[in-house]
Amino acid sequence: MWETLDVYFLLCLAVSTNGLYKQWIPDTNYENKTNWDKGVVPCGRDKAVFPAQRKVSVYVETVHSVQEMRLPVDGEFFLHSGAGFYVGGGPEPGCGAGVTTQFRDSESLKWFDPGLWQAADTLDDLERGRLLFAVHEESVPCQYDNVIFNARSSFRVDTTSATRTIPVKSVSVFGETYDSKTEFSQYLGSRSGQLQFHGSSVVTIRKAGCDDVSGCDCGNSVNHDVICNHVKCSPLTCRKPLRPMGHCCDVCGALVTIRYTTGFNLQTYRQRLQNLFLIQSAYNSVQLGMSKVFRSKRLMGIVPFGASAEIQIVILDRETGPQSGTVAEKLAQELLEDALSHDSDLGITEVELEASSGSSSDNGLGVDAGVVVGAVFGVLIMGGLVSLVAVLVHKGIVQMPKIAMPSMPSMPSMPSMPSMPSMPSFSRFRNKSDNGDLGGPLDHGFENPIFDKPTMFPTVPSLYGTEVDNSISMTQSGVHYVNPVYDENETDI
Structure with a gap:
């Protein structure tokens, strides 16, 4: 429907300090023949029909003669100086016998259709047709761009998107530029603003420009699917x-x-x-x-x-x-x-x-x-594991391996068994029962009277005779060897 320009030398900077200028291509002008279903502007013998239930804003630049005109219930006409309509004029060259022609529906024109915008680095480039190329997301106005609607044209655009607001740097309508959020909000609330902008999202002004010399993100990725639906x-x-x-x-x-x-x-x-x-x-x-x-x-x-x-x-x-x-x-x-x-x-x-x-x-x-990031993450993970093990050991959940010290010399007839290092264990979760895996009592091995508890000391005479009994003393604090030279009856000086 809309003609595009063939541009051979193109360069796009997505966001410059002052932003790009992006202009809305379609319009709802009366003189635009693509806005009429017959492909021609109505003449003196034709009937011009605007659908009754359609909202429309129409810009009229010159004087037009029609046989009949049917207006919508809700709409407006912007008449340029000297423009207007009259009925029943004389014959016009190329007018023909007269037909009924209808104004096209403009409800389908979407803000996030990248094919409906053209961009330039400056206003002068925009007027001269020195247009820029960009990916689809950046063909639509970005958050730092200046939006231009032709000063001598009317329009109607659907702003429906995936977000509640559409931020831009400024908006120019009918030659007047709005760079204040409050002022543009007031315009959107006016009769003209309601006819020109419709949809679920609201265009808002954010005056801040891009202050990063390396450029700024366009900000339209959140509406990627909405944009691509039109491509x-x-x-x-x-x-x-x-x-x-x-x-x-x-x-x-x-x-x-x-x-x-x-x-x-x-x-x-x-x-x-x-x-x-x-x-x-x-x-x-x-x-x-x-x-x-x-x-x-x-x-x-x-x-x-x-x-x-x-x-x-x-x-x-x-x-x-x-x-x-x-x-x-x-x-x-x-x-x-x-x-x-x-x-x-x-x-x-x-x-x-x-x-x-x-x-x-x-x-x-x-x-x-x-x-670099992978290496940092690796170090952090290893440090976390070490810290976790330290906490578990401190709380007694994990016991570190213990190397048994050499045992004391045993009696000649009772050779000691070599000690084995213990393995790490989860003491909190250890089965405290004395029963083995097969349900029976655990075998604790042979009893050594020298190292057993006092309560388990045998009541029968010593296996080794009185000599051994007299040389070893069992107390609550441990096992002591008796020195025969020392007389326990002596009084300390």
């Missing part, structure tokens, strides 16, 4: 189609991913690409879009642990068939070599290239962030 993808012929972040379709061309340090300036790098490469005649057919994106990071490719900021450069060309994407890949290779040669000057740490021909390269100019 129809074309069949491709390249060997390995690519899917840029923020785009709804696979493409033939090349992707360059840049990882950077604090010294990287997106605006400066953009100008470098334009002055060194895009001015070359060999790349007149190239479409290039550059923006900041956030890619999810995963530990060992599985566990997500945040996102890393990257600069994504999407490069397409107008080639078809087997040659599709070849010019774009050539330019991408030159950008890669340039980044590797001037990495320290540009603040670039790593560059990755992917091409639809199947070739790719990953040139790291520093330690990969994923490797």
